[in-house]
Amino acid sequence: MWQIIVNELTQATRDIVHSVARFLPRLLVMLVIVVVGWVIAYVLRSILRSILRVTKFDKLSEDAGASQLLKKAALPASSELLSRFVFWIAWLGFILVGISVLGVAGFQEQIPRFFAFLPRLFIALFVFFFGLLASSFFSRAALLASVNANLPSPKILSLTIRTVIILFSVSVGVEALGIGEDTMLLAFAIVFGSLMLGLALAFGLGGQELARRYLENRFAQPKNDGRDDDLSPL
Amino acid sequence: MVEESILTDDFLRELINVGEVDLLVGLDTFNDAKTVGNVMQAVRAGLLRYFPRLRTVVVNADGGSRDGTQELVRAASISHMPHVSNLSSLRTLHCISTQYSRESSGGGLHTILAAADLLRASSLVVISPESTNMEPEWVERLVRPVAKENYDLITPIYRRHKFDALLVRTLLYPMTRAMYGKRLREPIPTAFAFSGRLATQFLAQEPTPSDVGRMGAELQLSLSAMSGDFRVGQSFLGTRERIEHGAAELVPAMRRTVGVLFASLENFAVWSAVKESQPVPTIGVEHEVNLEPLRVNRKRLHQMFATGVAELDPVLRSILYDTTLAELKALALQPEEEFVFPNELWATTVYEFAASHHQAVISRDHVIQALAPLYRGKALAFVLENRDASGVEIEKNVEAICLSFESLKPYLLEMWETGK
Numbered sequence: 001m002w003q004i005i006v007n008e009l010t011q012a013t014r015d016i017v018h019s020v021a022r023f024l025p026r027l028l029v030m031l032v033i034v035v036v037g038w039v040i041a042y043v044l045r046s047i048l049r050s051i052l053r054v055t056k057f058d059k060l061s062e063d064a065g066a067s068q069l070l071k072k073a074a075l076p077a078s079s080e081l082l083s084r085f086v087f088w089i090a091w092l093g094f095i096l097v098g099i100s101v102l103g104v105a106g107f108q109e110q111i112p113r114f115f116a117f118l119p120r121l122f123i124a125l126f127v128f129f130f131g132l133l134a135s136s137f138f139s140r141a142a143l144l145a146s147v148n149a150n151l152p153s154p155k156i157l158s159l160t161i162r163t164v165i166i167l168f169s170v171s172v173g174v175e176a177l178g179i180g181e182d183t184m185l186l187a188f189a190i191v192f193g194s195l196m197l198g199l200a201l202a203f204g205l206g207g208q209e210l211a212r213r214y215l216e217n218r219f220a221q222p223k224n225d226g227r228d229d230d231l232s233p234l
Numbered sequence: 235m236v237e238e239s240i241l242t243d244d245f246l247r248e249l250i251n252v253g254e255v256d257l258l259v260g261l262d263t264f265n266d267a268k269t270v271g272n273v274m275q276a277v278r279a280g281l282l283r284y285f286p287r288l289r290t291v292v293v294n295a296d297g298g299s300r301d302g303t304q305e306l307v308r309a310a311s312i313s314h315m316p317h318v319s320n321l322s323s324l325r326t327l328h329c330i331s332t333q334y335s336r337e338s339s340g341g342g343l344h345t346i347l348a349a350a351d352l353l354r355a356s357s358l359v360v361i362s363p364e365s366t367n368m369e370p371e372w373v374e375r376l377v378r379p380v381a382k383e384n385y386d387l388i389t390p391i392y393r394r395h396k397f398d399a400l401l402v403r404t405l406l407y408p409m410t411r412a413m414y415g416k417r418l419r420e421p422i423p424t425a426f427a428f429s430g431r432l433a434t435q436f437l438a439q440e441p442t443p444s445d446v447g448r449m450g451a452e453l454q455l456s457l458s459a460m461s462g463d464f465r466v467g468q469s470f471l472g473t474r475e476r477i478e479h480g481a482a483e484l485v486p487a488m489r490r491t492v493g494v495l496f497a498s499l500e501n502f503a504v505w506s507a508v509k510e511s512q513p514v515p516t517i518g519v520e521h522e523v524n525l526e527p528l529r530v531n532r533k534r535l536h537q538m539f540a541t542g543v544a545e546l547d548p549v550l551r552s553i554l555y556d557t558t559l560a561e562l563k564a565l566a567l568q569p570e571e572e573f574v575f576p577n578e579l580w581a582t583t584v585y586e587f588a589a590s591h592h593q594a595v596i597s598r599d600h601v602i603q604a605l606a607p608l609y610r611g612k613a614l615a616f617v618l619e620n621r622d623a624s625g626v627e628i629e630k631n632v633e634a635i636c637l638s639f640e641s642l643k644p645y646l647l648e649m650w651e652t653g654k
Contacts (some may be wrong), residue, residue: 059595137597140549144603147545148485150538154545231530231613232476233401233487234422 023102030098037094045087052079066132089118124173131169135162160199167191240348245332249352252328256288257281257377258355261307262342264297266363271306273361273368278327280373288381293349294331295342303363304331343451347433355430357381360452362424367475375469376427379517386432386464389423389456392474393522396620396628397530400613401484403632405584406453406491412639413499414460415508419468419521421456422491428455432464450490454498461504470518485606493602496591499650506647511640523625535614536570542607549604553590558582565611575615577638583608585642589649 052058061067061078075081096111139162146154171188175181241249259277263270274292281290294307308331334345343360350358357380359373372390379385402422410421436458459466499505543550543566550559561579568574584605591601620628 140596140600143546144549144600147538147542148603148606150534150541231400231535231617232398233484233609233613234399234491 026102029101033098033101034091034095037091037098041087041090041094044090045083048086049079049083052082057082060133061129066129089121093118120176120178124176127169127176128173131165131173135165135169138162138165160195164192164195240334240345241352242332245330245349246352248330248332249349252291252330252353254289255291255353255355256357257285257290257381258346258350258353258358259290259292259373260343260346260350260358260360261292261294261363262297262346262360263294263299263303263307263363264342265299265301265303267299267301267303267306269366270303270363273363273365274307274329276365276368276370277361277373280370281327283370284374285377285381290327291353291355292327292329293346294329295345295349296331296333297342298333298335304333307331341451343455344437347437350430350433351437355433357427357429358433359427360425365425365474367473368425369472372425372471375471375517376425379467379469380427380429384429384465385427385467385515386429387456387459387466388427388517389418389420389466389468390425390471390474391419391468391516391518391520391522392471393524394474395476395528396523396525396623396625397528397617398474398476400616401487401491401609404580404612404616404635405609406495407632408581408636408639409495409584409588410457410460411511411636412643413495413505413508414457415511416460416466417511417513417636418456418460418466421460421495422453423456424452424474425471426452426456428459429464432459432462435462450494453491453494457495457498461498461501467515467517468520470516470520470522473524484609485603488602488606488609489599492605493598496588496598496602499588499592502650506650511636521625521629523628525625530617532570532614532617535610535617536573539607539611539614540566542610546604546607549596549600552595553601553604554583554586558586562608562611570614571618573611573614573618575612577635578642580612580635581638581642582645584639585646585649588646592650 057079058067058077061070066078070076070078070081076084093115096114100108100111139158142161143154143158146157151157167188171184174184259281261270261273277292281288292307294304296304296307308329332345334342346358346360357377359377359380361368361372365372376388376390379388402420406421407419411417432455436455439458458464543562547559550562554562558579562583565573565575565579587601587605590596591598595601616631620631623631
């Protein structure tokens, strides 16, 4: 009886030792992958940070209005944020690869999913950033053009253009992520449609006189021969 | 070297048939049939009367007119001039015309220069087809200093209405003078003569961007002459007829002029070394103004300035320093009749715009567009200040603007180097 217990204990100890012996190299490999991954991610972050600095990405981000958003959220500058983001994504990738070496059951199938999600995440971020950039550029262009053409409410026009472009880029970005595609599409269509209908009603009903004047100026012969201020700049 | 790629085969053939010339008359046209006939008559009369011995060619670079402009130029012949029938030419006057693409870089002036280079013209005169009141004497006053007195560029001085060309008087003349040190009254000439040497050097430079338009290329040529080792002068031509402009034309005009001037400042070494301005030799009177009363919509100018300052706040904030913007906001609150735009503030504003244009704090085109409402404010202040002024007083006020630009040049230099 005693002998059986001793044998079982010996066998269990042997199994544990074997398991540890099998696990330790994997753990070591994982640690190596994680450390190497950290180094690679760190190098990637430094390279990206330098590239963004050289290409004046922060200025671009400021033009796009992204910097103001980040400031309000007490986040670092765009170039720093993007560098950190790339660092963490890269390191997280290596950590997951390292964990996969351990062979933990139930974890294996999540790793390909994570890597499949990355391109979509980048596309979504890209679309959103350039959407912000485009919204900033076109809203400013509309503001300047309407001020110089002496149109009423230039700020409202500018804000409308900005909102529509941001809404559009958010909906495209979210669709790229694959989150609630139908809901987002529907929400965008409703918001965009309502906005356009509202503007049409406001312009058609509330601003009949303005609409008439605008159309007259645009398509009919100007009544004052274009002599708006009788001053020749050149 | 001639950029033959911009000249069509047919045009090249016509140029080769002409052979070498002494003088090339250039006309850059686009749907100018209403006025080009008179201009051609005056040109021919001027050539016959004052330069009958010169081998001359008229080259018309047309931007794609559909109103028969090219035919009118081509049809120009000596026999069609009854009022100068007592004159005769010793040479054949060739009139050739070609079309250029308005999308191409360089535009009409570039085509004219390439033709002049090919024909080895020692003198060139370019006349705007809109010069409706051009007289034959203009040709003599422009060409003689270049052909006989070794000038490289002769720009015109016109008798103008006191409220005409306010962008030139309040910004372009003062700033080019402060930057390049030459007191050239019309840096954007509509009729001007220049030497083959200047033409060749200008051709060798970077091609003119296609979007600068007719006047942008002329300004670039003037700036080239002012900043290089060239002999520059100006000649009084007489009255220049007023050309009516609608408010909508201001921004395109500013792009072609202020945009070109700001862009020229990228050549920092050239303008940064200039310490003070010098007068340039002038043939005839240096300035003369027409004092006839003129209806100016001051209310509209004031309203567009005030609205511009208020509505463009986020844009102006990225271009101007806070102190300058605060001063402009205070100006916008002034009632129309008491409106004053101090020269120092105007020069400071323009220089901050120039520095922002250089640093591209926002799109460069947006920087130029944002200056338009502020220019309207300065134009209003000029009109109010000179409502009852004599010619001498107006000249004194223009000089005061120029001196402000000159004295504040170190401020621009500082901003250029350190950034806003």
